Amino acid sequence: MRLGYLTHVTGDDPSRAYRETIRLAERAEELGYDSFWVAQHHDGHLGGRLPSPLVLLAAVAERTRLIRLGTAVVALPLEDPRRLAEDAGVLDALSGGRLELGIGAGADPDAARRFGRHHDDRHRDTVAALDVLLEMLPPALAAQRVWWATATPSSVDAAAARGVGVLSGRPPSSDDDVVSELARYWTYARGVPRVALSRPLPAGHSTGRIIDDLLADPALPWAGEIVVQAQPSTVRADVHDEVMERAARFVRPFLGVAGPAHGPSVVEEVDTDEPTPAMRPRPVVRPHR
Template sequence: MSGGFSLGFLSRVYSPSADPKVYRDTLELFKVAEALGFDSGWVAQHHFASEHGRLPAPLVLLAAVAQRTRHISLGTGIIVLPQEPPLRLAEDAAVLDLLSNGRLELGLGAGFDPETFLAFGREHDARHRDYEQHLHQLLNALGNAPLTDSGSRLLPRANGLSHRLWEATSRVELVAERGHGLIMAPNPHQPADAGTDLVNRYRNAWTGDNGTPARVARVQALFPAPDDATRNDIRAYVQRQQRIGVFKGAINDDFDTTLKRLGVLHGPVQQMVEQLQQGPALTAHDQLILQVQTVSTPLRDAIRALEIIREHIAPALGWQPTGTPS
């Protein structure tokens, strides 16, 4: 991994129960991350508390974050686009981008959970088709195209937001053709170096026709000292992924092997630094986004993990903060 990248964190807004405290804790985590000098913070969308993720409406929470922060970029990693009305998503995103002074990074994906597609009345097997249709409508709205015969257009305007779109997909040539950023994470069904190959394919397909640079957001889970609760959370996560048909194969009896397959980094700081250095090279336009929470992680432990990343891990990888931490 080369230096000069941006540093971010990912919160899946996990909580073992439907306690609104999880939203207040997430707001606090963003404030702490900004004070530490993190460049971006990202939240994931989960409907019906799948995986114990408690955030079905990422843009609503990020609007609250926008009013409590000033500099940190606000990312969605990801919004399940086939389940969203594209024009309504464009309107909400445009308002949030104005509120945050252009800090929104809009990450999109096709989703994977069959149970949530059923609840939305969508076909899970048609999610990639629906994704392409919804993305086309979203881009038309964000690009100020007329939406009716009479010339209705998106209001408020989303100036610049179409250049801050990210896609999480293995169809990287399409992402490059559209000029969007690529969100990539470890795939338990691919070899460890698959991520590097994916990024290389994306960069090789890049044309730059829309005037934006190629950009990669590398997402990685990182737990400096996973305790028993963290390990139990990860086991439960894998068991659910097995049940819904996403995780193929048995859970290895050696739990460290399971963590390695999932791409979850843990252990001494130097060991995690070396593991991160083995991944795809990142440039000044790219982001390293680290997840530091499972369902049972208390806020204080998440904050301590961000401090370790800020003080020891990110600088060892070549990251430099743009401002002075407060």
């Protein structure tokens, strides 16, 4: 099980928000996080200040060495997939193959209108753009490090058919059967299934409550990575620091998340043929025919 951290890059001053995000990424690497993710927001939607995540991650790549760098997520229907593939390829080369490219349909109808797109067509447009994107990306990135933030049945099935990972930010509930969608994804995914759960860590909750909530999450057994974020997403940089350190030092051990995957001590101390948690087979649920 891997551990990642997500920030929405908020604040009144964009330049300060970008500098603080770079510092947060450096701190995440120091704390042993496996990945660091940034969210894309156009025109300050939901307080986010980052419309161009690959540009900022290029700066992060120059200040870090090992941590994987993720987008959570790029609104694919608003992008030229060929142009996005070119920019992603440059960043992946610059970072030494550390890019985790998360895409989604987008949730901001105003941004769709300003880009000349129809928001109601976003799911169909995402599938069409994704097929072009996967064809244009460097092969290793396309095959192993593209993620789709979705929980709709049709999109989960499309991700499985294309060998794309699923980034799930919707917690399971009685009226939102995410677990069954993840089970079907694991059953039919082409290649190795990849599921990452994005989960909020409310700044005011105790460490014990956070651990209990995460361990009780029925989607947890289907995931190979948990990407945590401070809530609310507009918290100050010092709150990000506190949440990030608390999760790394106290929450991580209870989730069975091993130390940094890139650390040499992990390789030296573990001598087994058992598959890693991220690769361990999950239960298979097949529909009756």
